[in-house]
Amino acid sequence: xxxxxxxxxxxxxxxxxxxxxxxxxxxxxxxxxxxxxxxxxxxxxxxxxxxxxxxxxxxxxxxxxxxxxxxxxxxxxxxxxxxxxxxxxxxxxxxxxxxxxxxxxxxxxxxxxxxxxxxxxxxxxxxxxxxxxxxxxxxxxxxxxxxxxxxxxxxxxxxxxxxxxxxxxxxxxxxxxxxxxxxxxxxxxxxxxxxxxxxxxxxxxxxxxxxxxxxxxxxxxxxxxxxxxxxxxxxxxxxxxxxxxxxxxxxxxxxxxxxxxxxxxxxxxxxxxxxxxxxxxxxxxxxx
Amino acid sequence: xxxxxxxxxxxxxxxxxxxxxxxxxxxxxxxxxxxxxxxxxxxxxxxxxxxxxxxxxxxxxxxxxxxxxxxxxxxxxxxxxxxxxxxxxxxxxxxxxxxxxxxxxxxxxxxxxxxxxxxxxxxxxxxxxxxxxxxxxxxxxxxxxxxxxxxxxxxxxxxxxxxxxxxxxxxxxxxxxxxxxxxxxxxxxxxxxxxxxxxxxxxxxxxxxxxxxxxxxxxxxxxxxxxxxxxxxxxxxxxxxxxxxxxxxxxxxxxxxxxxxxxxxxxxxxxxxxxxxxxxxxxxxxxx
Numbered sequence: 244x245x246x247x248x249x250x251x252x253x254x255x256x257x258x259x260x261x262x263x264x265x266x267x268x269x270x271x272x273x274x275x276x277x278x279x280x281x282x283x284x285x286x287x288x289x290x291x292x293x294x295x296x297x298x299x300x301x302x303x304x305x306x307x308x309x310x311x312x313x314x315x316x317x318x319x320x321x322x323x324x325x326x327x328x329x330x331x332x333x334x335x336x337x338x339x340x341x342x343x344x345x346x347x348x349x350x351x352x353x354x355x356x357x358x359x360x361x362x363x364x365x366x367x368x369x370x371x372x373x374x375x376x377x378x379x380x381x382x383x384x385x386x387x388x389x390x391x392x393x394x395x396x397x398x399x400x401x402x403x404x405x406x407x408x409x410x411x412x413x414x415x416x417x418x419x420x421x422x423x424x425x426x427x428x429x430x431x432x433x434x435x436x437x438x439x440x441x442x443x444x445x446x447x448x449x450x451x452x453x454x455x456x457x458x459x460x461x462x463x464x465x466x467x468x469x470x471x472x473x474x475x476x477x478x479x480x481x482x483x484x485x486x487x488x489x490x491x492x493x494x495x496x497x498x499x500x501x502x503x504x505x506x507x508x509x510x511x512x513x514x515x516x517x518x519x520x521x522x523x524x525x526x527x528x529x530x531x
Numbered sequence: 532x533x534x535x536x537x538x539x540x541x542x543x544x545x546x547x548x549x550x551x552x553x554x555x556x557x558x559x560x561x562x563x564x565x566x567x568x569x570x571x572x573x574x575x576x577x578x579x580x581x582x583x584x585x586x587x588x589x590x591x592x593x594x595x596x597x598x599x600x601x602x603x604x605x606x607x608x609x610x611x612x613x614x615x616x617x618x619x620x621x622x623x624x625x626x627x628x629x630x631x632x633x634x635x636x637x638x639x640x641x642x643x644x645x646x647x648x649x650x651x652x653x654x655x656x657x658x659x660x661x662x663x664x665x666x667x668x669x670x671x672x673x674x675x676x677x678x679x680x681x682x683x684x685x686x687x688x689x690x691x692x693x694x695x696x697x698x699x700x701x702x703x704x705x706x707x708x709x710x711x712x713x714x715x716x717x718x719x720x721x722x723x724x725x726x727x728x729x730x731x732x733x734x735x736x737x738x739x740x741x742x743x744x745x746x747x748x749x750x751x752x753x754x755x756x757x758x759x760x761x762x763x764x765x766x767x768x769x770x771x772x773x774x775x776x777x778x779x780x781x782x783x784x785x786x787x788x789x790x791x792x793x794x795x796x797x798x799x800x801x802x803x804x805x806x807x808x809x810x811x812x813x814x815x816x817x818x819x
Contacts (some may be wrong), residue, residue, distance in 0.1 A: 261549055354649035355667070355701035361642035379643070380702075387703040413643035414668075472728055515609055521664040 244328060245300070250343045250388050256335070257390040266295035266329045268399040269391035269418075271382060274301035275318040275436035276327050279426040284331045284425045286377070290393040296334040298389050305341060306356075307377025311531055318439045322361040324468070337389065344384065355413070359406045362502045366515055367402050367526065368476045377492045379410050386416050394418050395412045399425040399433050401515065406501060425527070448486040449520050450476050453528040459514050463531045469507030472496045480484045483518055492517035492524065532616060533623045534617070538631045538676050545678040546589075550818045554583035557679035562589035563606040563724035564615050567714040571683040572619045574711045578681040584622040586677050591795060593629060594644075595665025606727045609796065616772070625677065645671045645702070647694045648788045654783050654803055655690050655814065666691055669700050674704050681704050686704070687713040687721050689803065689816045693790060713815070715741070721815045726810040736774040737808050740815040747802050751819045757795030759783045770804055780805035780812065 247253045252340030260267055272280050280299075287297045301324055305322035308314035321338075328336050345353045356376050362368075363375035386394070394411075396404040401422075408420040426434045431453030432446075441449055459479060463470060481489045496505040499513040508514075508531065534543045548555055552701045556575030560568050568587075575585045589612055596602035609626075616624050618740045644664050650656075651663040674682070682699075684692040689710075696708040715724045719741030720734075729737055747767060751758060783792040787801040796802075796819065803816035 250703060254703065259706060262552055264550055292734045352649060355645065355647045357643065357645050357671075357702070359642060383645075384701075386704045387705060390705075396785045411671075413641050414645070415538060415542065415672045416547060417675060417678075429764045432699050 244333055246338060248326075248336060248343065249336050250339055251399055253337050253339070253388045254390070258387065260296060260440070266291035266393070268297045269385065269389045269394040270293060270297065270299045271394065271396070272299060273303045273317065273322055274299055274300075274324050276324045277426075277434045277436065277490040279397055279399065280392065281327060282426050283334055283397055283423050284328070286421060287395045290331060290395070290419070290421060295392075297332065297387075298335045298337055299328050299333045299489065299514045300339075300385055300389065302339055302344065302385075303378055303379070304338075304344070304381040304392065305379055306345070307374050309371060309373055313437075313440075313464050318436055325459065339388075340408065344458060346382070356380045357369070357410060359410055359413075362402065362406050362409055363404075365497070365502060365504070366493060367517070368399075370486070370492055370517060374378040375403070375406055378421050379406060382407050382417075383410065383414070386411075386418055387424050388392050391418050392441060393421055395421045395423055397425065399527065400437065401499075401513070402502065406500075425529075431457070433525075435523065435525065437523055438469065445521045446489050448488050449525055451483040451486045451514055452525055453518060455483050456514060456529045456531075457529060458482055459508075460529070460531050461511050463508055463512070466472045469509040472505060472508050475508055479516075483516075486520075488521045490519045492519060496531075533622055534613075534626060535623060536626050536628065536631065537755070538627055538751075541625050541627070541676045545676065548584060549678055553580035554681070555677060555679045557677045557682040558583045558585065558587045559673050559674065559684070560587060560589055561591045561605065561724065562612050563727065564589075564612045565714075565722045565724065566685065567685055567722040569615065569619050569817055570714050571685055571711050572616070573671045574672055574709055574803070575681065578619060578683070578707075578709060583680075585620065586623045586625055586679065587621045588627075588673055589633065589670070590673075591629055592632070592665055592669040594633070594668055595662050596661060597661055597706060600659070600724075606724055611681065613806055617639060618810075623674075624682050624794045627676075644668045645698060647692045647698055649699075650690065650694050650697055653690075653785070653790060653792070654781060655805070658780055658805060661690070667694060670695050671698065671702070671704075674699075675813055679706050681709055683709045683711055683714065686710050686724065687815065689787070689801070690790065691737070693787075695730055698815075701708065701714060714815075720818055721813075722725040723813065724775075725811055725813065730807060733776050733784070733809045733811065736776045739771045739777045739808070740804055740806050740813055743771050743804060744802060744817045745819075746770055747796075748817075748819050751796055751798050757797040760796050765774075767804075771804075774808075778807045780807060 268291040357379040494516040556579040645667040782804040
């Protein structure tokens with residue numbers, strides 16, 4: 244497995260692959276890899292075949308964190324990430340640092356951003372106002388550096404995946420966006436690097452997100468008529484917050500194509516939620 | 532000379548050229564071509580060589596016009612543009628329509644923009660607040676559709692060229708940005724498609740922009756000390772507005788690397804100005 248830290252070297256290599264007709268698959272990550280990421284690697288391999296190359300980028304992108312957020316202590320374990328990627332058959336690990344991605348001196352600062360202004364308004368975009376602008380900007384940069392034919396994103400960050408897909412379409416990036424299903428623990432908790440922040444007790448309570456999804460599913464599937472979203476939200480919030488460390492940030496029901504809030508909740512609607520468990524903010528989503 | 536109107540066909544062709552190692556040069560235009568554009572075509576040819584391909588795009592991009600501006604009557608003469616491009620040895624004319632560039636239906640609207648937030652604040656950005664966001668967005672799209680190795684822009688739109696160069700650098704587009712000198716009429720008036728709007732009398736008065744630049748140059752080059760920009764602006768404004776149809780929008784002196792306003796004007800500083808001549812807004816710029 245090759246390792247590249249320079250953006251110029253990465254792009255040179257990508258341009259050479261393109262000329263050689265080598266299909267390129269990209270899995271952009273912030274590292275601290277888990278089985279969810281490795282499922283994206285397998286999906287990328289399926290897409291590019293054995294003659295293609297699978298690139299995993301590991302970069303904790305500062306522009307998608309607000310000053311109050313967990314950029315500083317986002318979990319890192321590069322030796323373990325390298326081992327996991329090597330074992331998973333990754334061809335290249337792209338490990339740029341901040342100086343490579345956002346070079347800055349007094350005269351010439353970084354000043355260009357990619358913004359998506361529709362899908363990014365609600366949910367994660369409402370709770371984290373500068374988050375998606377950081378995501379679309381860094382993903383545009385990674386697309387230009389790695390020149391992938393296909394890029395794979397996880398369904399756990401469904402809104403992010405939809406925004407990236409919209410960006411690729413609107414700006415005509417020649418990149419196919421593939422979204423791979425959320426990987427869960429035995430009790431239903433979605434895999435996330437941020438689960439590492441949870442104490443043992445909090446980890447037990449984190450199941451509240453999945454239980455709320457299952458409860459919403461049962462309600463929707465047994466109800467004879469569509470349900471008012473406000474009522475269902477209140478019930479689920481109450482259910483989640485019976486766990487002492489859990490505090491709901493948002494619960495939303497929406498059309499997965501447009502991310503417009505659902506006027507009535509029925510089978511096929513999508514649900515997403517964000518919940519603080521202690522100080523750790525967790526998200527999850529599923530089709531009802 | 533090939534002509535392509537579909538974005539999908541354009542990108543397929545560009546991907547094929549990239550695989551075949553064919554250098555691609557792009558000259559993005561809004562059509563109604565003049566000798567200034569043709570000088571960009573020659574520059575593109577120099578850059579890609581006889582084995583490379585020169586693509587001229589003609590697209591009057593709605594997102595860079597404000598509602599009050601001249602989108603509706605921007606001059607067009609496609610038969611003449613085709614002839615000029617054919618004679619100039621252009622390999623491909625890319626002629627997308629709005630439906631190709633900003634496809635929209637009720638469910639899925641265009642919602643992604645590229646924004647540059649530093650160089651775009653002053654001058655044209657101050658007078659036309661949404662202009663550069665439209666420019667960077669459409670140029671990003673053209674870069675992804677035509678996949679050029681090199682793109683050529685005119686120095687007449689110096690701020691635009693600087694913003695596009697910054698965008699390419701910040702977002703890591705693998706595109707070299709080349710800026711070609713302004714082409715002028717015998718009396719110094721910069722070639723511009725918008726000169727077409729001028730009556731014969733206004734065309735005579737349009738020389739005021741170039742005369743102001745020459746006056747500023749003389750002042751700076753003969754002055755024993757650096758000059759206060761406010762005083763020089765007032766003098767030049769007075770000079771320009773002795774022409775009855777001319778009204779100054781802005782005159783600025785700045786560092787051409789950062790576009791920061793110059794505290795004092797001296798030789799080597801850059802001057803840019805925008806002047807309404809009748810209802811037509813003209814711009815020009817030069818090193819002093």
